[in-house]
Amino acid sequence: MLKTLLDAFALISTWEVIIAMFAASVYGLVIGSLPGLSATMATALLVPVTFYLSPIAAIATIVAASSMAIFSGDIPGALLRIPGTPASAAYADEAYAMTRKGQAELALGAGVWFSAVGGIAGVLSLMILAPPLAEIALSFSTFEYFWLALLGLMCATLVARSSPVKAIAGMFLGLLVSCIGIENPGGVPRFTFGITDLFGGIEPIPALVGVFAVAQVMRAMLTPEPPPLPRRKFGSIMAGQWKLTKLYHWQMTRGNIVGIIIGVLPGAGADMAAWVSYAMSKRFSKEKEKFGTGHVEGLVEAGASNNASIASGWVPSLLFGIPGDTIAAIAIGVLYMKGLNPGPTLFTEKASSMYAIYLMFIIANILMIPLGIAMIRVAAYILLAPRSTVMPIIMLCCAVGSFAIGNNMFGVVTVAAFGVIGYVMEANGYPVAAMVLGIVMGTMVEQAFVTSLIKSDGSILPFFERPVAAILAAMAIGALLWPVMVWVWRKVKPAQTVAATTR
Amino acid sequence: MRLPDSVTGSFLVVLGAAAAYGGYILPPVPGQPVGPNVFPLVIGTGLALCGLAIVFGIGHSFEEEEELVPLEDGQAAAPPPQSKLYGLRALLPPALLLFYVFAADRLGFIITAAIMVYVTSTALGAKWKLALPLAALSPFAIHLIFGKLLRVPLPAGLLPTPW
Numbered sequence: 042m043l044k045t046l047l048d049a050f051a052l053i054s055t056w057e058v059i060i061a062m063f064a065a066s067v068y069g070l071v072i073g074s075l076p077g078l079s080a081t082m083a084t085a086l087l088v089p090v091t092f093y094l095s096p097i098a099a100i101a102t103i104v105a106a107s108s109m110a111i112f113s114g115d116i117p118g119a120l121l122r123i124p125g126t127p128a129s130a131a132y133a134d135e136a137y138a139m140t141r142k143g144q145a146e147l148a149l150g151a152g153v154w155f156s157a158v159g160g161i162a163g164v165l166s167l168m169i170l171a172p173p174l175a176e177i178a179l180s181f182s183t184f185e186y187f188w189l190a191l192l193g194l195m196c197a198t199l200v201a202r203s204s205p206v207k208a209i210a211g212m213f214l215g216l217l218v219s220c221i222g223i224e225n226p227g228g229v230p231r232f233t234f235g236i237t238d239l240f241g242g243i244e245p246i247p248a249l250v251g252v253f254a255v256a257q258v259m260r261a262m263l264t265p266e267p268p269p270l271p272r273r274k275f276g277s278i279m280a281g282q283w284k285l286t287k288l289y290h291w292q293m294t295r296g297n298i299v300g301i302i303i304g305v306l307p308g309a310g311a312d313m314a315a316w317v318s319y320a321m322s323k324r325f326s327k328e329k330e331k332f333g334t335g336h337v338e339g340l341v342e343a344g345a346s347n348n349a350s351i352a353s354g355w356v357p358s359l360l361f362g363i364p365g366d367t368i369a370a371i372a373i374g375v376l377y378m379k380g381l382n383p384g385p386t387l388f389t390e391k392a393s394s395m396y397a398i399y400l401m402f403i404i405a406n407i408l409m410i411p412l413g414i415a416m417i418r419v420a421a422y423i424l425l426a427p428r429s430t431v432m433p434i435i436m437l438c439c440a441v442g443s444f445a446i447g448n449n450m451f452g453v454v455t456v457a458a459f460g461v462i463g464y465v466m467e468a469n470g471y472p473v474a475a476m477v478l479g480i481v482m483g484t485m486v487e488q489a490f491v492t493s494l495i496k497s498d499g500s501i502l503p504f505f506e507r508p509v510a511a512i513l514a515a516m517a518i519g520a521l522l523w524p525v526m527v528w529v530w531r532k533v534k535p536a537q538t539v540a541a542t543t544r
Numbered sequence: 545m546r547l548p549d550s551v552t553g554s555f556l557v558v559l560g561a562a563a564a565y566g567g568y569i570l571p572p573v574p575g576q577p578v579g580p581n582v583f584p585l586v587i588g589t590g591l592a593l594c595g596l597a598i599v600f601g602i603g604h605s606f607e608e609e610e611e612l613v614p615l616e617d618g619q620a621a622a623p624p625p626q627s628k629l630y631g632l633r634a635l636l637p638p639a640l641l642l643f644y645v646f647a648a649d650r651l652g653f654i655i656t657a658a659i660m661v662y663v664t665s666t667a668l669g670a671k672w673k674l675a676l677p678l679a680a681l682s683p684f685a686i687h688l689i690f691g692k693l694l695r696v697p698l699p700a701g702l703l704p705t706p707w
Contacts, residue, residue, distance in 0.1 A: 093694045210556055210594035216587045217563050227573045227580035232566055255641065259634040262667060429670035430678055433661040436637060437686045440644045440660070441653075445696040450645045457641035464634060469552050487583040499577035 049396030053404075058098045062401065065102035066109045066408055070416045071423055073110030075431060076123040077261060080110035080311065081367045082253040086435070088246050088371060089442035096379035097397050103375060104398065105405045107368045108160050111311050111348055112413055115152035116420045119145060128311035128347045131319040138335035146276045147285075151340050153413035154282040155293060159345035160406035162297035163304060163352025168399050170305070170356050171388065177509075178360050178385035183496065184504055186361070187489035188513035190482055193307030193363040195520035197478045205523070208475045211466060215479015216486065218243050224484060226491045238451040245481045246374050247443040247452045249367070251459025252473045254439050258432050259464045266428050278414050289341045292322055296342035300349030305356050307478065310366025311347040318346035352402050359383050359395070362485060367474050370481045549598050556595030564588025636667055652701015653691070657683035 052058070065087065072083035084107050091099035114126030118133035119140050129136075139148040181189070194216075198208035221232045222242025233239040286293065296318045303314040322342035323332045332339055354365025355372065362383035364370035376383055381394060388395055416423075443452035463473050497503035505511045567584025640660045648656045662679035670678070691698040 089690070089696070090694060204598075206594055206597045210591060210598065213560070213587055213591040213594060214556075217559075217584070217591065220563070220567075220584050220587065225580040225583070226578070227571070229570060229580055231570060231580055231584065232563075255637050258637040258664070262633040262636055263631065266669065427668075427670065427674075429665045429668035429674065432668055433664040433678065434682055434686070436640060436660055436664050437657050437682060440641055440657075441686055441690045441696065441698065444698075445690060445694065448697060450648070453641055453645045457638040457645075460638045460641070461635070465547075468546055469549075471552070490586075491578050491582060494578040494582065495576060 045392045045396055048393035049400055052097050052393060052397040053400055057095060058101050061094055061098040062101040062105045065105040066412055069106035069109030070113040073113035074116045074125045074420055074423060076117050076125055077257055079126045080107050083110045084368050084371045085249045085253055086438050086442055089445040091375050096381060099375055099379055100398055101401050103372050104401045108351055108405045111351055112153060112156040112409055113416055116417060119148045128315050131315040132340050132343045135339050142335045146278050147281055149417050150278040150282050151337055152344050153410060155341050155344040156348040157406045157409045159297055159300055159348035160352060163301055163349035164399055164402040166301040166353045167356055174360055175385040175388040183489045183493045184507055184510040187493050188510055188517050189361055190363060190486045190489060192513055192517040194478060195517055196306045197475045203470045203472050207471045211471045211475035212479045215476035216483045218480050219483020246446055247455040248459045248480050249371060249477055250439055250443055251456040252463030254435055255456055255460025256463035258436055259460060261428055261432055275418060278417055289338055292338060292342040293345045296345035297349045300346035301353040304350030304353030304365050307357055307363045307365055311350045314350035315343040315347040319343040359387060360385055364481055367477055370477055553595045553598030557592045560588045560592030560595055649699050653698040654683045
């Protein structure tokens with residue numbers, strides 16, 4: 042244990058890791074603070090760079106950039122009422138109301154402080170939850186993996202803030218995309234239409250970049266430019282945070298726990314955590330009437346929640362290769378590329394790397410406090426950059442980055458195609474996150490499904506015979522039928538009320 | 545680009561049916577009950593069913609309308625889109641990426657990138673005073689990071705970089 046910890050320290054105390062982490066932190070802070078550029082997009086655009094780094098440095102960049110971007114989304118949320126990332130959208134109104142009351146320092150300070158606390162709580166959950174779960178996961182067979190993957194996909198559809206039917210459709214679309222190529226049980230070209238480039242299948246990373254970055258540039262073409270940030274002088278940012286921590290320690294803990302749970306659920310990420318926690322804070326608050334008028338309580342809880350979900354999102358990713366959110370989906374791609382294939386054995390064979398990941402999360406969250414304060418102070422200058430200078434650079438990074446993934450122009454075509462797909466889906470209420478999870482997990486789902494079917498000689502029964510498999514199956518099927526049941530219930534209920542009134 | 549649910553739903557039905565059929569005609573693996581055809585069949589069927597449900601408006605009641613942050617008084621909202629062609633501007637980014645695919649090998653990275661930056665920047669409302677220097681400088685910066693530091697083989701084309 043101590044030796045692995047020392048090994049982990051040795052792994053992260055190289056110049057490469059330190060520089061990578063610092064640079065990625067600054068990058069994450071800047072991208073996160075620009076409205077319209079989300080944390081997922083920041084991470085996706087980082088992937089081509091990670092190719093050229095050592096495994097630990099590559100993971101360090103992702104850990105640092107994603108944690109920082111989730112916090113710095115709070116900055117334009119508080120100052121402009123425009124959330125920098127979707128994860129800050131839940132409480133942007135509240136934070137802006139505080140700014141108008143002259144409490145910008147308190148709002149932003151709460152953002153940075155409770156983000157860091159939440160992030161560290163998330164890491165602790167990762168450290169505590171992952172090893173025992175890995176023990177259990179060692180005894181899993183393909184049946185359990187199939188149901189687990191399916192359950193993961195279903196969670197992604199349940200928590201989407203749109204129609205569950207559309208979310209399921211999005212998930213199926215993603216699975217269909219993953220069918221393309223010759224990497225299937227028969228090794229035959231499937232849905233390749235004779236195009237050689239499609240034989241290798243659609244890579245998840247260019248698809249992600251397309252859906253999250255190109256689609257965003259497309260939306261920017263049609264939306265008005267956000268107003269520039271009024272320059273202001275900030276007082277002490279951390280003043281009063283300790284008082285808030287003591288006053289709202291229960292809210293903070295609840296935010297952390299909710300964030301951790303939502304992070305662990307596959308498909309549900311920081312934005313969901315923030316929405317749920319903010320709503321919860323309002324529901325259980327003693328001063329409900331103050332919400333919406335610039336009250337810090339909801340900010341504390343939601344800020345603690347969204348950063349906690351970032352770290353705990355790595356739990357299912359590291360254990361099963363099932364991403365906890367879209368950022369973790371990217372991280373999985375990088376893990377595979379770097380020979381750290383997700384799975385329970387990762388914790389025994391590559392224990393020092395795991396400890397290195399924990400340590401990097403902790404360091405990133407501590408680093409967030411000074412860097413975050415510095416960022417708040419210079420935010421006014423960074424937000425001066427008009428969209429017409431930022432978006433072209435994003436476009437170039439999309440083109441070059443997707444080319445770099447395979448040194449192949451087909452990557453650029455993929456990015457363009459998925460930009461259009463992502464844009465159309467989003468515009469019509471189909472959640473793109475569900476599709477992304479489908480693409481990332483498709484091969485795994487199919488492998489588990491087909492291997493299980495071969496083992497069972499085509500029979501469905503063995504899918505339910507093992508106890509854990511049966512439980513997972515019940516949960517997955519329940520999740521699948523839930524929208525149907527609610528729909529039926531809603532159809533029946535009005536009929537009853539009508540019957541009651543006529544009686 | 546907001547289409548009625550009946551249109552997107554029908555599209556999904558067709559796509560799902562096509563996927564299921566495409567899976568069905570795949571050759572099976574000899575001596576095995578299941579092969580590459582099973583998964584697309586399942587997915588295609590599921591997708592088609594979802595499409596049907598969407599056409600009939602099941603689950604529509606769950607949808608939350610996009611919450612637009614209302615602008616403050618005094619902050620003028622941008623003028624609403626004028627013509628039908630305005631919506632087509634959204635297709636500019638993917639079109640530019642395809643342009644990159646076709647032109648980069650011939651024109652080289654620097655020139656292609658400069659054109660992309662200039663067009664995107666202008667489309668987002670930048671004046672030429674801003675767009676032109678940006679288009680002149682940013683390709684070199686990106687080339688420095690990706691081409692020089694990360695050794696991505698970017699095409700040289702007509703205008704090789706000085707390094």
